[in-house]
Amino acid sequence: MEKPVLLTIKGMQIEGRSGDAWHPIIKGVDLTLHKGEVLGLIGESGAGKSTLGLAAMGFARDGCRISGGTIDFDGIDLRTAPEAARRGLRGKRIAYVAQSAAASFNPAHKLIDQYCEGPVVHGVMSREKAEADAVELYRRMRLPNPEEIGFRYPHQVSGGQLQRAMTAMAMACRPDLIIFDEPTTALDVTTQIEVLAAIRDIVRQFGTAAIYITHDLAVVAQMADRIKVLLRGDEVEEADTRSMLAAPREDYTKSLWAVRSFARTEQPPATGTPVVSVRNVTAAYGTVDVLKNVSFDIHARRTVAVVGESGSGKSTTARVITGLLSPRKGEVLFNGKPLPPSFKARSREELRQCQMIYQMADTALNPKLRLRELIGRPAEMYLGLKGKALETRIRDLLALIELEPDKYIDRLPGELSGGQKQRIGIARALAAEPQLIICDEVTSALDQIVQEGILKLLDRLQGELNLAYMFITHDLATVKSIADEVVVMQHGAVVERGPKAELFADPKEDYTNLLLSSVPEMDPDWLNRLLAERGELA
């Protein structure tokens, strides 16, 4: 049976300004949403997911304008309705949950004050009633201490809790429609599950319709009744979740599905002296120990993935290896010889051998330097290349990372896409001709298709250049595709380590098990099944 239609968008066209020219972002997309239905919007970044989501509120971001089409929300034409009428709807009948709750809450006010603002301004409830209601919703969102948590400031609450508090806030006026804009993208897998379950339950309880925007297919499979795939502002296809997963029609959709299929060939167990050997390292920030007795080895031509939630000490381990943080106890051996604890005491040769690729290519590349200098500098510094030889080397490196040298050599990082920037980060590390490259969440800021390209590139380079990788990530799908060995960390200690196949097939520790089972799967019943299993355990 068909429920009544809540939102109809027809021929939506949105343009964005760059300089003096307007160029299209959304090119005539239709969207229909029934009452109580959850629609998943997926696509790469830049596909126009968020722009379309906001358009459902009759809103266009700064620098964007709605140039064509109609938006009909429950009989109200949002394009022609006066601003006051639209304001009356927002927060009351249409609510929005942003990607980063940490950035979207006002840090100067308590959670409950921000909760109450909407209902009170819209005249739905009195302040007292709103506060009581907040506690009720916090409870339904399964937040700890619902009576008390609202009186905290945003920074006193964890990321996952904050995201749930924001969802509760969106629910405050019992809207007809909520737009979720990548609500779990910034969270760890174990936290993500709680948030997903809470969001799904509350949407069902109140019969709210939702538009769920994400780039993670496995997540959308759990949440949405129907899925719409966007590509560069155009609709690729739309179908209900199960049939879309079972039989995608378009090639692009199929390619999205196939992304996770990349897997590196199995490597025989490594022997000989490891390139890097971390021995019983204990390290502290101030007086707090953040690493406790951490040990593992990395061999040449091998990738060791270090996984764990944020705050588990993954990046701190990298800082100890690079010498940014001196360990309190223990040592780091490089080819069997101990490295000086601080990078300042290391020789240029020792520095050259260990290079790092950062998570955010945006902040890892100096925005004012051209690629020529960004990539050329390590080669010039460590290998003493100059003039012609340096130029040739830079061009070779650009070719190696599959960027056309003539086109890119004089560009600034700002003139590149996210994936290209990350490739430059890789080229900069390669320019030093190191033995070990530390990859700190190098793919987590990228779209899945771009991720795939980067992983393949790293894999190819490893074979060609005999590199050892330390691969820090919280994304277990990435681990599955690229790692040879896995080190699982929690609270600054190594929980479990071993070859990938063994560890995935038969995890020994509870925590590893929890981590592995929390990775969303494409199966739309996965979340139900998992929650049922865990419910039995608890």
Next chain:
Amino acid sequence: MTILLSIFIGLGLFFLVGFAGRTALHAAAPAHHKPMFRDMPLTASFGLAVIAIYVVVAILAPVIAPFGEGQVLGAAYQPWAAPHYLGTDKLGRDMLTRLIYGARNTVGIAFATTALAFVLGSVLGIWAALVGGRLDQWMSRFVDALMAIPALIFSLLLLTIFGTSVLTLILVIAAVDATRVYRLARSVAQGIVVMDYIEAARLRGEGMWRLIRREILPNAMAPLVAEFGLRFCFVFLSISALSFLGLGIKPPTADWGSMVRENATLITFGDITPLLPAGAIALLTVAVNFVVDWQLHRASGLKE
């Protein structure tokens, strides 16, 4: 009426020169710099034209000027008529000549002072931010202490100690100004040194000088350039204030600030001659700020 008309014609000429200059630069520039000149606003080309003309006048002063800088030529306060096209001052020196020489002294000193203050202040400021810790504390508290003393009194003190010459004048004003630049550069650099690319450069083993010059300075340029425009204009004020107190530029050397003061009495008679040097300062200030705005716009990436 004629005066207003000549002002309009003069400004129009500057605009024309700016427009022509922009077209010429655009044609002459290498390919990847072309967009820079194509997107240059007309105000910026006007500013560049004014600065270029000032520079030419300053360099060629002895050639252009009809008379000697300190030459007394006849009666005081003569009206605007040949051969003294802008009249004479209270000692009977040719006004036009002194305006031309003034460009040399005032602009030269102001530019040297500001440039010195900026090199000193920004390098030290960035260095302090980069090293941090005790060095930063010592330097910053020392600068705070210097800034607690009123600038004019402090410069007077230093000039009295070291004697007055053009060189000491430049050094003293630069030292006082550098404290302000230091503050700005340090706070801007503090936001930059925590970026990953600085960490990457440090891990690469880059030296301090390279970090300051190639990694941090280009990213701190926007606020520094804005401050440059402001400081440059304040230096005129400092010089004329010090000249007024007898510790600045010594007569008979011409300087615009002092020229305004020396001939101020003429204003009571409805003669605008004393406003000419003031106008010269104002025009240059506006021109510099036009160029600075353009650079700021570019550096902040608003156009890119």
